[in-house]
Every structure is written in structure tokens, then in C-alpha cells.
Amino acid sequence: MTGHDIKYDTGPDTGPDAGPNAVHDAGHDAGHHAVPVRTNMLVWAALMVLTAITVSVTSFDFGFLNVVVALTVATTKAGLVILWFMHLRYEGRVIRLMVFTAFFILAIAIGFTFFDVAYR
Amino acid sequence: MHEHRDYEGAKIGMWLFLFTEVLLFGGLFLLYAVYLHRYPAEFHAAGKDLSRIFGTANTIVLISSSLCMALAISALQRGKVLLSQRLVLLTVAMAGVFLVNKFFEWSAKIGHGIYPNSPGLLALPPGEMVFFNLYYLMTGLHGIHVIIGGAVLLYGWRLMRAGRVTPEHFVFLENGGLYWHLVDLVWIYLFPLFYLVV
Numbered sequence: 001m002t003g004h005d006i007k008y009d010t011g012p013d014t015g016p017d018a019g020p021n022a023v024h025d026a027g028h029d030a031g032h033h034a035v036p037v038r039t040n041m042l043v044w045a046a047l048m049v050l051t052a053i054t055v056s057v058t059s060f061d062f063g064f065l066n067v068v069v070a071l072t073v074a075t076t077k078a079g080l081v082i083l084w085f086m087h088l089r090y091e092g093r094v095i096r097l098m099v100f101t102a103f104f105i106l107a108i109a110i111g112f113t114f115f116d117v118a119y120r
Numbered sequence: 121m122h123e124h125r126d127y128e129g130a131k132i133g134m135w136l137f138l139f140t141e142v143l144l145f146g147g148l149f150l151l152y153a154v155y156l157h158r159y160p161a162e163f164h165a166a167g168k169d170l171s172r173i174f175g176t177a178n179t180i181v182l183i184s185s186s187l188c189m190a191l192a193i194s195a196l197q198r199g200k201v202l203l204s205q206r207l208v209l210l211t212v213a214m215a216g217v218f219l220v221n222k223f224f225e226w227s228a229k230i231g232h233g234i235y236p237n238s239p240g241l242l243a244l245p246p247g248e249m250v251f252f253n254l255y256y257l258m259t260g261l262h263g264i265h266v267i268i269g270g271a272v273l274l275y276g277w278r279l280m281r282a283g284r285v286t287p288e289h290f291v292f293l294e295n296g297g298l299y300w301h302l303v304d305l306v307w308i309y310l311f312p313l314f315y316l317v318v
Contacts, residue, residue, distance in 0.1 A: 034197035035190065044187040051179050055172070058316045067156075070312035077308045085190045086301045087294075092128070095135055102139040106146045110153065117154050 033090045043084045050077050127291050134295040138302050141265075145306050148258050152313060155250045162247025167317035169234075170255070174225045175315030178218050179307065185214035186304040189273070189297045199287045201280060208277045208293070211300065215270035222263055226256075255314055262306050269303045272296045 054073040058066065083089045088099060156163050192207035229252075233240030236256055241249055276293040279285040285293050 034194045037191065037194060040187060040190045040194065043190075044183065047183045048180070051176070051183065054312050054316060055176055067317075070316055071309075074309050074312050078305050081186060081301055081305055081308065085186050085304075086298055087193075091131075094128070095132060098132070098135055098139075102142060106142060109146065110150055113150055113154065114157075117157055 033087075035084065035087070035090070039084065043080050046080055047077055050080075125289065125291075130291045130295060131298075134298050138298060141302055141306075145258075145261070145309075148254070148261070149309060149313075152254050152258070155247070155254065156313075156317070159247025159250065162245050163251050163317050166244075166248040166251035166255075167314060169229075170315050171225060171228070172315050174221055175311055178221050179311045181214050181218050181221070182304050182307050185211045185218070186301050188214065189300050193290070193294055193297050196280075196285075196287055196290050196293065201287065204293075205277055205280050208273055208280070212270050212273050212277070215266050215273075218266055219263065219270075222259065222266075226259075258310060259314070262303070262310060265303045265306070269296075269300045272299060 050073050054070055057069055057073075060066075062069065082099070088096060188207045188211040192204045192211065195207060196204040229235065230238075234252055235241065236253055241252055244252070273293075273296050276285055276296045279292060
């Protein structure tokens with residue numbers, strides 16, 4: 001049995017002997033889009049601004065709202081990192097659905113725990 | 121020898137692993153949230169004892185290292201291998217800066233007699249004790265992830281030098297980058313919850 005027999009099950013051949021289209025196919029197959037430098041810089045700048053906001057907002061006392069603001073800013077930052085730095089924007093449906101499901105389940109875990117804790 | 125490659129599968133596998141990390145830290149964040157709910161005043165008092173300067177500096181370092189990693193992947197995709205190698209090394213260097221900062225921060229706390237099971241910690245009110253125990257547990261676990269992430273990226277750099285991570289086949293570096301961004305992601309929540317808790 002050789003490894004050659006199974007390669008047809010898994011999409012375009014991107015091995016060393018795949019010919020001149022290999023690079024293109026590899027890129028196409030895996031959904032690789034090089035994110036422009038400018039985009040990465042803008043995401044970084046947005047993350048810096050949000051960090052400045054979350055630090056400066058602590059000098060005001062909104063009571064309970066401070067935690068809400070801190071978590072909202074953190075979640076916005078997390079979204080930027082996941083969508084652009086982790087390339088989720090550029091991934092196919094399968095990975096996007098997986099990531100959504102995982103965070104949805106985490107939200108259920110946290111939410112349901114608070115139904116318990118908050119009404120004890 | 122013909123090497124079998126499956127980029128989609130490799131990335132799905134990496135994401136699945138990252139979900140286990142999310143659940144690992146998610147459980148600890150849940151613990152934090154429940155204790156914050158029970159001891160808001162004590163968490164507020166204890167949070168003031170942490171250095172906001174160190175926390176903010178490390179946030180800037182880690183977010184910038186994530187940028188470097190994202191730029192390294194983009195550079196490699198465009199065929200700029202040398203630039204990509206340098207950006208990966210810069211990312212690893214920033215991981216080092218983060219850990220050095222963390223070392224000084226922990227040293228200062230330990231110097232003040234605040235560390236797990238220390239007499240100074242045991243004398244504190246229960247809420248503050250919980251806060252500092254969670255602080256050491258969560259930043260410590262995160263620190264281990266920084267060390268592992270840095271090592272993985274350094275290995276990716278070696279693979280690039282050896283010509284085994286190339287502009288055509290770079291899924292190892294891409295997955296290493298995903299891990300690194302997750303480390304950044306965890307810190308994005310750790311920072312406001314411990315250093316800015318009000």
C-alpha cells in the first residue's frame with residue numbers, strides 16, 4: 001500500500017511535483033488570502049485605541065457599569081483579533097461555524113452559571 | 121517521497137485544540153466572575169495593589185507581538201521569506217519582553233509577602249486572598265502559554281530557515297500564529313479583570 005493512492009480523496013495535489021499551478025492551488029484550496037499590511041496596521045491601531053479607552057475609563061466610577069464597559073471593550077478587541085489576526089474573516093464556512101459554536105457554548109456556560117449565582 | 125498535505129484539516133485540528141484552551145481558561149474566568157460577584161469590594165481593594173503600568177505595558181507588548189505575527193504570515197504569503205523570518209523573531213522577542221515584565225511584577229508582589237500560602241496572604245480578608253490566588257493561577261497559566269507559544273514560533277523560524285516552511289507550505293507557522301493570537305486573546309480579558317477591576 002502506498003500513500004499515493006489516497007491523494008485523490010483530498011482535493012488538488014499540492015505536492016512538490018504538482019506543476020506550475022501548485023502555488024495557486026495551495027492558496028486557493030486553503031482559502032489563503034494575504035491580509036494587506038495596511039489592514040493589519042489599522043486593526044493594531046484600533047486595538048491600541050480600545051486599550052487606551054479601557055484604561056482611561058477606570059478613572060470614572062460608573063459602579064457596576066465599569067465591569068460591563070471593560071468586558072464590552074475586551075470582547076470588541078477579541079473580535080478584532082479573531083476576525084483579522086486569526087483570519088476568521090477569510091476562512092470557509094466549516095471553521096467559522098465551529099468557532100461560533102464553541103463561543104456560543106462558552107456563553108451558555110457563563111450565562112447559566114449566573115442564573116444560578118445571581119438568584120441564590 | 122510524496123508528502124500528503126491537508127491544509128483545511130490541519131487548521132480545523134488546530135482550532136479544535138484552541139477550543140479546549142478556551143474552555144480551560146473559560147472555566148477559570150467563570151470562577152473569577154462568581155467570586156467577583158461575591159466579593160466586589162475585596163476584589164476592588166486587591167486590584168488596586170497590582171501595577172497598572174506593568175499591566176498596560178504588557179498589553180501593548182502582546183498586542184504588538186500579535187501584529188508582528190500577522191504581518192509575518194502576510195509576508196510569507198507574498199514570498200518575502202526573510203522579512204517573515206525577522207518578524208517571527210521580533211514576535212518571539214516581544215514574548216521575552218512580556219515574560220521579563222511578568223518576572224519583575226511577580227518579584228515585587230512576592231517581595232511584599234503576597235504569594236500563594238504566604239503568611240501575608242493568609243492574613244488578608246478571604247475575598248482578597250481569592251483574588252491573589254486567582255491572579256497567580258491565571259497569569260501563571262497564561263505565562264506558561266507565552267513560553268510554549270514563543271518556543272513553537274522559534275521552531276517555526278527554524279523550519280523556515282531549513283526551507284520546510286515556505287510561501288507554498290506554511291500551515292505550521294499559520295497554526296503557531298493561531299496559538300499565539302489565542303495567548304493574546306486570553307490576556308485581553310486578563311488585563312481588565314485583574315488590573316482594572318473596579
